[in-house]
Amino acid sequence: MIKVLHPGFYSTIQDLGRKDFQHLGVPMSGAMDMHAAKMANAILGNDADCAVLEITMLGPKLEFNCETVIIVTGASLSPKINTTIVKNNTLINVNKGDILSFGTPINGLRAYLAVSGGFQSEIVLNSRSMYQSITKASSLNKGDEIKIHTKSHISKKYSAIKMDSNYLNNHVISVYKGPEFHLINNEQINKLFNQEFTVSKENNRMAYQLQELVTNNLKDIITSLVLPGTVQLTPFGKLIVLMRDCQTTGGYPRVLQLKESSINLLSQKKVGDKIKFKLKTH
Amino acid sequence: MKKFKLQYKPFGERSILIEWPQIISENVLRSVLLYKQELENFNFKQKVYIKSAYNSILVSYNSTINNIYDEILTLKSIYSDGFDSKNNDSILWKIPVCYDLEFGLDLDEISLKNNLEISKIIELHTNENYLVYFIGFLPGFLYLGGLNKQLHFPRKNAPRLQVKKGAVAIGGSQTGIYPNESPGGWNIIGNTPLDFFNVGNQNPCFAKAGDKIQFVSVSRSIYFEILNQLENNTYHIESEVIYD
Numbered sequence: 233m234i235k236v237l238h239p240g241f242y243s244t245i246q247d248l249g250r251k252d253f254q255h256l257g258v259p260m261s262g263a264m265d266m267h268a269a270k271m272a273n274a275i276l277g278n279d280a281d282c283a284v285l286e287i288t289m290l291g292p293k294l295e296f297n298c299e300t301v302i303i304v305t306g307a308s309l310s311p312k313i314n315t316t317i318v319k320n321n322t323l324i325n326v327n328k329g330d331i332l333s334f335g336t337p338i339n340g341l342r343a344y345l346a347v348s349g350g351f352q353s354e355i356v357l358n359s360r361s362m363y364q365s366i367t368k369a370s371s372l373n374k375g376d377e378i379k380i381h382t383k384s385h386i387s388k389k390y391s392a393i394k395m396d397s398n399y400l401n402n403h404v405i406s407v408y409k410g411p412e413f414h415l416i417n418n419e420q421i422n423k424l425f426n427q428e429f430t431v432s433k434e435n436n437r438m439a440y441q442l443q444e445l446v447t448n449n450l451k452d453i454i455t456s457l458v459l460p461g462t463v464q465l466t467p468f469g470k471l472i473v474l475m476r477d478c479q480t481t482g483g484y485p486r487v488l489q490l491k492e493s494s495i496n497l498l499s500q501k502k503v504g505d506k507i508k509f510k511l512k513t514h
Numbered sequence: 515m516k517k518f519k520l521q522y523k524p525f526g527e528r529s530i531l532i533e534w535p536q537i538i539s540e541n542v543l544r545s546v547l548l549y550k551q552e553l554e555n556f557n558f559k560q561k562v563y564i565k566s567a568y569n570s571i572l573v574s575y576n577s578t579i580n581n582i583y584d585e586i587l588t589l590k591s592i593y594s595d596g597f598d599s600k601n602n603d604s605i606l607w608k609i610p611v612c613y614d615l616e617f618g619l620d621l622d623e624i625s626l627k628n629n630l631e632i633s634k635i636i637e638l639h640t641n642e643n644y645l646v647y648f649i650g651f652l653p654g655f656l657y658l659g660g661l662n663k664q665l666h667f668p669r670k671n672a673p674r675l676q677v678k679k680g681a682v683a684i685g686g687s688q689t690g691i692y693p694n695e696s697p698g699g700w701n702i703i704g705n706t707p708l709d710f711f712n713v714g715n716q717n718p719c720f721a722k723a724g725d726k727i728q729f730v731s732v733s734r735s736i737y738f739e740i741l742n743q744l745e746n747n748t749y750h751i752e753s754e755v756i757y758d
Contacts, residue, residue, distance in 0.1 A: 255566070256653055257654060408524065408527070454567075
């Protein structure tokens, strides 16, 4: 078991998401940086669908009530076991009573903590991903106790896979044309691909809004289907990049669609960070 | 059934969007749902997730599609094959609504501005069978078609921060039910005791695209009686099968 001494800024349990209930309007959810979450599980030898803890910017303080093995991937948020600084992407042996805490955010926005066997929190609609109105809790709270497997139940098949954090420094977001791409003109296309965009303060698990505007006279579309990674262009000229907790449908023109790996990369960007779109073809 | 000209578009590296002409109509929806049914019965090489809206279907694959244009050809072949089949039976759900002013917070305003007696608003709202086009926006939120023109009413300029679960509301030319407490800008005319989204149920939302909804006006006392029955698991939603 793990006890939450302090929840941090915003920490949620996530897995691969809730894919089977989209037709009922249920958001997909799942780890924002799916690559970092999957790598954490892979290195630990966990199944790919094991739940991990998604940690945003300022990490939590957690007390382990049993021996286990953990790993932190994704953003560099200065993790410590008791008073010892530990490294990302490296297996860490944890003893009963050890306290994991985080310090100054150094690079990236979201870190992932995986434990051997995965977090054993409640499963709702085939997933442990926290989401308001679906799971009882929508984020970790002080005093929460999360079940984990004790070390004696864990097979020791750690993987030799290595994870590289260099991707955090990339700022090129690869995109495909979205369903309404044909409605925008050359001037708008130039703007989309030749200028840098800045992540605005409106950024969360649902969507990232970008600061720079792209003026347009596009009408709303008949409400249609959207996905994490869909870039909507509002009548006001705002670009909204939908993320993992986005609604299943929307009425703004869908001008671009992020490549899966670029959703992961964008998840690591915070307010003020610059990005640049690069068009890919199928 | 009329065959529509469809457009197929790659949507990212894992999804294909199928689009009908840009209109909202029952005929388009029937065609969408027929095709969706064929896709659901098709034996794909990998797991797919199929969603639909007014005039579109999105087929999402579990992993990257090797050749998206080949896959589009496969999808196209399923459309022509399924051309003669019949829609699954639809269900007409009878939804009890209490239009008491305690719940219908905006009844007075609609009555005043649209120049309709409240009893007339209730009559117009309960007279229609509304078609469920799809579920989106919030878990269990039904997109319904068929609101009487006299009841059209613009969304609020400032949304309410908290709309009660079960609120029955009007937003522009649409009517809908808030499945859970949430912020919302629609005008509230009543409340239903029914659960439109319950994670504890095997099927969290009883309605599906293609079904119809009829609102039935009930008194305050019946409303609370139904709430009670729901808690004791003794309430059954009244429904009829609609044959094509």
